[in-house]
Amino acid sequence: MNGALLSAQTGLEAQNLRMQFISNNLANSETTGYKSTSPEFAALMTLRVREPSASEGAASGGLQVGTGVQTIGSVTDFSQGAPVETKRSLDIMINGDGFIPVVKEDGTRIFTRGGSFNIDADGRIVTLENYALDPEISVPDNAEAVMIAKDGVVEVKTADSDEMTEIGQLEIVKFLNQNGLRILEGGYYEKVVDASGDEMIGTADEDGYGSFMQGYKEASNVNTITELVNMINAQRGYEMSAKAMTAAGDMMSTLNNAV
Template sequence: MSMNIALSGLNAARSAISNTSNNIANAETAGYRGARAHFGDLFSSSPFSPVKTQTGNGVELQQIRRSFEQGALENTGNILDMAIEGRGFFTLRDQNGGQIYSRAGAFGMDRDGTIVNNEGLELLTRPVAANGAPLGGGAAQLSPLSIPMKSGTPQATGAADLQVSLPANGPLSTPPFDAADPATYAESTPIEVRGADGTVRDATVYFARTQVPGGGTPDTIYTAHLVVDGTTMTTAAPELTFDADGQMTAPGGPISFTGAGDTIDVDFAGSRLDTGGFAVDRYAHDGRGLDALQGLEVDDQGVIWASYGDQAAQAMGQVALAGFNNEQGLRPLGSASFAATQASGDAMIGGPQTEGLGSLRASALEGSNVDLTEEMVNLISSQRNYQASAKALETSSSLTQTIMNIRS
């Protein structure tokens, strides 16, 4: 019996050392909740033995209880890093669609713009109005938050200004025009043209020299051709006429190019002949693409705001926090995350600073709540207990050996 008692002491001390070692190993793990081993004595009574003469039967590990005290906060500079000050857990969705809970707030965006943690688990948020006011949302109404990389109202290019300097000297181009044959045009330049969805289209303006001074005329004529997405657009009057001084005398306004249901008016005003090479002096157009994501902001209510171009910031969603009646009933899953159980009760979902939940700090992480000094003291104490139990086992073994020697 005494050997079993000593062995239970060894096992208990080993469990305590393992628990303390795990705490020390996770001292730098963001959101980690330190644990403490709790033990109880074993005692069995017999109706045939007086209570005053009975000893215990050893010790057993009853429970590993976690500490949910606040950990230290550290500023990181990453806007999607978030820390909870007070009660609550971040609500995440795992690969199977279930909800898990964590205090580790290191978040970022995946390639689709969805906010995820280091393991790729999606952060769940509550819906909000345009002004950022929460629209409620229980556990069933939570959803992952995907931040669009672009936003806004696109506009197709309908008008463009293109001012060029064309060579005053050079051979005539060979008609008819063919974008694939350099002999049919003298110069070309790509230009930006946007479609109805705001995307940039493949567009090039070609200039074919169709008349040179001589034969009683001092004028030089270049014919303009616009090719968009491989289609040569048509126009009634594509000629650019230049006088002997190199100044453009015609046309008097924009040239309308039509094709594939689109019309683009290109104004070549200010273009001229030059003794040097070809150059684009100016280009502008009225097309507009989608505005790219400029930045994110998380306010103290947990509302995530996205900024696009010169638009006002848009409210995207509110970080959902979860609270539990019995946090000790949560089941650890690793990576500083937990699952709800019958013992913990159902999650109570709310926003920061509501429903008894804590506040949220952006650009910060909550560190482990492990106290290294305390853990080192616990480690020394557990080691001492282990050595004492080992000594008791050794003594019991010696007594047994003595008895065996007497019988022999």
């Protein structure tokens, strides 16, 4: 097959994938805690038609022909989303770096940037998907109010006391390489390989860890204007690759008819 056609085909595939990322980002522009993602591209292997040489005092770079583009991975933008006040006591966001660890029903430990929490039938503070905090925090049946401090200390006011009682503390976790985490459905993250580094457990609002904000949720960090510009660029790139395929096909047809 013609090399130009193959190279143009990889361009079409790359721009199509880029559009898929852009579409997903735009679809989640209002999703709580969503972090925008983008693909990373690199040139495919270059074919060495003729090796570089130096003859008669003149240096030659030889003849090397590229074979197109490939996708090497994706990158997540973990920059802070804007705080959105809800005034709901069990809405929690992290202002700064870090994740809240929760545990699935099968015992898998995963991580979230926060969101809406509830109290289940057993009194545990859980996510909307019924994932319990890890370590678990339970609210007494007679609790009238729940207070969460910036450092993650959770206190309740009960019906039989005028003072706040501490019932636990939210754990906060950081990773050296956040992009090494696996993105799960629902805005959760999972450590599956060593690419992310070990969990670094700390105290919120100290030593570079973010602080907890009660009554707030973190908005998506998608910049819709940037995504629309990227969409136009991807569309133009796709059109140019399609034109390159058409031109290469026409050239092959002309060559075949001339033989």
